[in-house]
Amino acid sequence: MMNLKLELPGDLFDLQFSETEFAARVRELAILELVRVKRIHEHEAKQMLGLERWQLVEKMKAVGIAPTEEVFAGIQSELSKAIDSKRAREAGKSIKNAAPKRRG
Secondary structure, eight states: OOOOOOOOOGGGOOSSSOHHHHHHHHHHHHHHHHHHTTSSOHHHHHHHHTOOHHHHHHHHHHTTOOOHHHHHHHHHHHHHHHHHHHHHHHHHHHHHHHSOOOOO
16 A cells, blocks of 8 residues: 655644545545546445445546546447448448439
């Protein structure tokens, strides 16, 4: 396990903004950043943070990380569009090839 040490002025913290809460938030953000750069998987982050899946997804979205489901949905949508486009082009070619040729 790795421990990081930050040197910050002590007067930044008080009862309304404790050092302990700040440390927990920094840890959470560090783990989310490891997900972003693909050094750990979402299920590992979920376990490390002790969260339910939906909680992790909310935290990921809050810092601009697209959850796997959304990434896959986007890929699936793009693939469907590409397939539909190819089918439409092929259907257009068959109609042109089936039309009788005119002699002038």
